[in-house]
Amino acid sequence: MLRAKITLVVVAAAALAIALAATISYRQVSHVVGEQFDRALDDRAATVVTLLGVSRTPPPRPDSTEQVLTADGTVRALAPGRAVLTPSEAALRVARSGHGTAREDVTVADAEYGVLTTPLPGGGAVMVAQHYASAERIDHAFLWRIPWTTIAATALSALLSWLALDRILRPVRRLARATRTITTTQDLTTELPPAGKDEVGQLTRSFAAMLEALRRSRAQQQRLVQDASHELRTPLTSVRGSAELLQRARGRLAPSDEEQILGTLVTEAAALDALVRELVELATDRSTDEEPAEVDLVAVAEEAAHRCRGRTGRTVDVTADRPETVRARPRAVQRCVDNLLGNALKFSPEGTPVAVHIEGGRLCVRDRGPGIAPEERHSVFDRFYRGRRTQSVPGSGLGLAIVHDLVTADGGTVFAAGAPGGGAEVGFGYPVNSGRRVRR
Template identity: 30%
Template structure:
């Protein structure tokens, strides 16, 4: 966006400036060359009288001394030619220095025509400037006067003007670049703040807002609307979390009372009702687990992530140690495969909560006497914590649904749980710019990988 805005403003202005500068440069070159041509014409007019007198008197000495003084003073070659085109008198010019172009111009002058100056527009294409005027006597051409002057002086003057013009254009373009960058920053800075605020809200910072006192009026209006939208989202999310927490708290007491009443009633029933009572107890315990999970989800969504450098190997070893007793009660073994420290800039609490949910899920489905492997690895972009069990696994078409909330495989309906474990892990990892990947490894079971950014977020 910044690049496009700079191009839209800067390129047209630069093109216009270069076009005007080029036109001005050509105009300066023509003006200087015209000034030189006018000066030569004036000098030729001065020498015409002396040349006429010299030719009429048949005495070159009448004008030759004046031609030599002029040539020495200005470094210009001046010559008078007679009616036959032969050199009559000269200042700084020899007969052998008369080239073909000069001969052509002299012939035109002796025929009564004035020759035009050999002017060029570009200074590096300028050669020697030659002008020839016929000498008339009573309407008859009796000779010609020629001035040949080097172009070094006008060329240097033109190049000096052009250098000054280039310097001015460079300064103007620099000012334009500075102005366009400031304008782009003034226009885009509010948009960048909107982008940062949206990213903050995406990561759970619901209180992110934008100051609406800078930028163009249109952006200020958009920022005000964004702040209003953010406030509404924060209010809705807050009410959802409060509802989940309040519902979980409020339902725990009547559920506890209901389970106690079931136990009380069970004491008055004979053995025929034992199966039904046990099913009622299990449903009550399942409802209690669902309420605990909902409460944990509400709390996890409410907490602010605190990012810091975390050794994932140390984190995994700590959580596995906490779950080993549960695994032992179920006849399972937890094995950690993490040979070297793996560092990541992340939120420790969120990663621990997600790992707990995945380990809990693995212990539920792993058959007694099997092993659950927890491995830690990393590459240039990602750090990975993988938990692999050797349970029944899932069908390929079920892998996409396993992280959905309350989803349970049809063959696992009798396994205790709420179907929220992997959904909680997915929500927690998404807030850390990570992801949860579920796959079926060779040998059966299920492998759940928690992938986290390896560098700073």
């Protein structure tokens, strides 16, 4: 669970930070305690020296002991009943010379003392020993508090993290519930939770955009299926009616009638084959696996025109004005030019030429047909659309729709307009590669 994982990371980071801070604090505290101990020892030694200078005995303290050390090494305790400290060589040098100080740690009766030897003005020295018990109590108390403080702080950070993450991840849980509902019910109309301005809000907006794209895709698929079923019904009905007529007649038809019915069957079967092929092309877009490359529109147009002349015997003229290469999928561009030429030849009267003109990254095919009404120029690229002037011309209404889908997939645009003197101009354009003009 994401909440538990993040809480675990936060708790681990908090515990590490607390442990590191406690370790550094302990070192600092130990240093400060040591300094305070040395300062207290210095203050006690100064007090003892001052009191002895005025022939007064310092008042005893439970955690310290004092004694006078003469130059010959004789020791005299200043408080009865206290342990006698054995002078070291450093302490004897201070007593004999009357200069400097000596600091050392000694153990007396299993107790550790810090000892400071300070010279007396009249000769000799005074040895002041202070028990480390107070410093050790502070040290032990601090060490004892570190684990409990760490545990308490870690537990508090875990609780606060758990509660904070519950609030932070609440939009994520709502989004997850909505996506599970969509996955289970396949209902793309399910509303997503409101999107905020943070990263979770950006994720929600991305999901909303993806969901909207899925809605459009499903709507387009449903519309394609409905339109395809409508378009397929006509040729299928004609084929079935002709076949049933032949079946009922069983040789009783006149040869001319039988030839006419067979011709109808062949024509409708060919139309049905073309329609199914274009439907498959439109639904699968087999050019999507092709990588974009530099495409010479003039070369593509000339190749398509050559194929068209050989197949139909019609005149197809190709002209160019400052042509430039474009970046697109070569086979997709070839398919678009073939569709535009086929569409132009279908609507142009026999014996009239079809013109292809390339200017920059724009390719235009002009025919001599009935033209396209201004109000229909955006609709001609819709699937199965048939204009009022072309209702009687055979066709599926998918050729220009395929051109639209292929061109826009590569970042291009399509257009349709009326041609001067009659006919229509239909084509597409791609962004040109600056400086990559085709040399002819």
